[in-house]
Amino acid sequence: xxxxxxxxxxxxxxxxxxxxxxxxxxxxxxxxxxxxxxxxxxxxxxxxxxxxxxxxxxxxxxxxxxxxxxxxxxxxxxxxxxxxxxxxxxxxxxxxxxxxxxxxxxxxxxxxxxxxxxxxxxxxxxxxxxxxxxxxxxxxxxxxxxxxxxxxxxxxxxxxxxxxxxxxxxxx
Numbered sequence: 001x002x003x004x005x006x007x008x009x010x011x012x013x014x015x016x017x018x019x020x021x022x023x024x025x026x027x028x029x030x031x032x033x034x035x036x037x038x039x040x041x042x043x044x045x046x047x048x049x050x051x052x053x054x055x056x057x058x059x060x061x062x063x064x065x066x067x068x069x070x071x072x073x074x075x076x077x078x079x080x081x082x083x084x085x086x087x088x089x090x091x092x093x094x095x096x097x098x099x100x101x102x103x104x105x106x107x108x109x110x111x112x113x114x115x116x117x118x119x120x121x122x123x124x125x126x127x128x129x130x131x132x133x134x135x136x137x138x139x140x141x142x143x144x145x146x147x148x149x150x151x152x153x154x155x156x157x158x159x160x161x162x163x164x165x166x167x168x169x170x171x172x
Contacts, residue, residue, distance in 0.1 A: 044117075045121040054131065077158070077159045089126050102135055105131065
C-alpha cells in the first residue's frame with residue numbers, strides 16, 4: 001500500500017539538537033508504525049558583530065575581558081556587539097559602546113572584516129578604529145579591561161576572531 005501525505009507526521013525536531021536539522025517522522029502503515037529519522041545537515045548559528053579598536057592619547061589600545069560564560073569565557077576582545085536589523089555598522093558600534101562602556105564614540109575608519117568558525121557558531125566581525133568623544137569608561141559587560149601599548153597586545157589570551165585584528169594593529 002503506497003504511503004500518502006495523510007499518513008506522514010512530523011513527530012518533533014529536538015530542541016537539544018539546535019545545531020543540527022534532525023527531524024523524526026512517523027509513517028503509519030497497514031502493518032504498524034515505521035519511524036524514520038532524517039538528518040539534513042548542520043544549521044550553524046550565524047552572528048554578525050562590530051568591534052571598536054579604541055586608542056587613547058598615549059596610543060594605548062583598549063582591551064576588554066569577556067565574562068566567565070560560554071565558549072569564549074574570559075577571553076580578551078575589542079568591545080562591540082551584534083548588529084541589529086536595520087542598523088549600519090557605525091550605528092551598531094555607537095549603540096553597543098554606549099551600552100557596554102557608557103561612552104559616546106566617533107567611528108573613524110574600517111580596519112578589516114574577520115570570518116571565524118567557532119565550535120557552536122560562525123562569526124562575521126567588522127572592526128573599526130574609534131575614539132571616545134564623551135564620557136568615562138564604566139564596565140557594564142566586562143569584568144576587566146586594560147589599556148595596552150600595541151607591543152603588549154599579544155600578552156593577552158584573545159578570542160580567536162580578534163587575533164587577526166590584533167596582528168593587523170601590531171603591523172601598522
